[in-house]
Amino acid sequence: MNDVLYTGRKNEVFNLRLPEKMKAEIKERAAMDGISINSAIVQFLARCLREERANGQ
Structure with missing residues (x-):
């Protein structure tokens, strides 16, 4: 995947609230x-x- 632009070392901290089921699905995929x-x-x-x-969105 060509997402190099999004993996730099200057990252912002962003707290995100997720539904439990969504977090579990993301955790499994990860x-x-x-x-x-x-x-x-x-x-x-x-x-x-x-x-x-x-x-074009």
Whole structure:
């Protein structure tokens, strides 16, 4: 995945509240990919932003 722009060392801290089921699903997916929950969320958000830009949104 080409999300290098979103993985720099100058990161902001952002607290996020998630429904328990959603967190469990993200945690499971992150474990399957061998990455942290934080990385899984960042990758997902980066992919969504790319798709929106590609669709002109």
